[in-house]
Amino acid sequence: MTKIEKIVLSYSGGLDTSIILKWLQETYGCQVVTFTADLGQGEELEPARAKAEMSGVEDIRIVDLREEFVRDFVFPMLRANTLYEGQYLLGSSIARPLIAKHLVGIAREVGADAVAHGATGKGNDQVRFELAVNALDPSLKVIAPWRQWNIRSRMQLLEYAEQHHILVPSDKRGEAPFSIDANLLHTSTEGKILENPAEVAPDHVYQRTVDPVDAPNTPEVITIGFERGDPVSVNGKAMTPAALLTKLNGLGGRHGVGRLDLVENRFIGMKSRGIYETPGGTILLAAHRGIESITLDRAAAHLKDEIMPRYAELIYNGFWFAPEREMLQALIDQSQAFVSGEVAIRLYKGSASVISRTSPCSLYSADLVTFEESAIAYDHHDAEGFIRLNGLRLRRWAARNGR
Known part of the structure; x- marks a missing residue:
């Protein structure tokens, strides 16, 4: 196993990350710094501090990221009218690059050589976290316990907690709960x-x-x-x-x-x-x-609609910090002037x-669209030439096909 000197862990204080914290300490025998992001999940975060202290963590970071989350991640995404697969507003996807950004920032600050997360090997979040770290600091090692340890079931997870005296709330001991992710979005x-x-x-x-x-x-x-x-x-x-x-x-x-x-x-x-x-x-x-x-403008609006699915897919798949997402963002932001x-x-x-x-910047003109007499000159006869030119290729196509 590669020697690790210090790890920064994305830590919620829940059952999984509490067990991961202990596993990292035992497995790597090094200092673990915990980082808990306040993204407006609606939960009291101080219990996470208390749990980390009980596990012997000396450097505990709880950071309020609510304004940064909405201003620098949610709003830029909304400028594109972003929906993944036509429906999903990407609430989980857009939070991961922000968490990764601060994981990397704290790792640099404390001189850590690795970061760790609690995402499972079946989900999207492992990809999002690790692609973001790759883009922001390729020198950092990424530890993903769910892909490394031999724990394969919820029962084994609870057994590990019992063996290492990790507090397990009574409501976590029975049937597996729903998996819930929450933030301001x-x-x-x-x-x-x-x-x-x-x-x-x-x-x-x-x-x-x-x-x-x-x-x-x-x-x-x-x-x-x-x-x-x-x-x-x-x-x-x-x-x-x-x-x-x-x-x-x-x-x-x-x-x-x-x-x-x-x-x-x-x-x-x-x-x-x-x-x-x-x-x-x-x-x-x-x-x-x-x-x-x-x-x-019509063409600008339609172009935005054309690129939106690609932009949404980049965010969903974890490429927030990729050059192609940044290129698309520049185009989108230009359209919002x-x-x-x-x-x-x-x-x-x-x-x-x-x-x-x-809007004071409206392109809409009631004088142009009205069925009544208009103050703006519009010659209805102009439409005849417009239609005839647009129909030219259709007439040629019909003639070739014997219509």
Whole structure:
């Protein structure tokens, strides 16, 4: 085994990473620094500090990354109207490069020669973490215990915890719980009954949204302000990125907005089923498309729609720090120079619908589109030549085919 001097571990304080912490200490016999990212997961993070202290960790890092997460990762992604496989708002995918960035930063700061994560060998996260580390600091070794140790079952995991006096909460001792990931953008739930895509997800799976059937019977209209493609206000009140997303999560959750039951294609080759809740992100996607509809040129808007699936796939597969993602980001950001204004959204029974949009940079002209007499000169006869030229190739094609 390669000699390791110091490791920085991405640490949640949960059962898996608590066991991984002890395994790293025993296996490598070196100092382990724990790093816990506050991404707005809605959990108290101080217990993670206490658990790390109980395991003899001297350097414990708990970092509030909520503003950076939304400002530098979620908002750039939303500028592209990003959806993976046409539906998924990439709540887990977009968090991993940020965590990896800080893992690498802390490793450099403390002189560590390795980083470690708790992602399993079947999932996407191992790829995302490690590709990010490859891009940011190839000199660092990456330790993935789930691919290295001989623990192969949940029972063995609990036995290891008992042998090493690692506290296991009573609710973790029985049947395997749902696998849950949460941050300011979303919650995702996998496992148990959800592993059968034919089974209906039970109501208790949902954490941030009410059932649309039980949502208020009265619609609620909100206004979102945009500047250069990024949301900056809700109902006229300016907010920081994290505060704005938090506000929209509350509004959307109350109206049952943002639920998704998805069978997706993992990068490593298997299909998986997950339940996602992204109330604020769903509202922002609708609002952003609304403001773009009056501020983007047709060809620019269509080009964005063409590259979006490729951009989404890069994020999903872990290539946030790859040159091609950065190239696409530059194109996307260039398109947002005039995407400013306000959009009114109606929230009702699980839907977030655009009902009006205004912009000082609007390309929309009522004088051009009106059926009434227009102040702008438009000669209807011009359309005849336009149609005839566009039909030229079709006429030649029809003649060749004997039509």
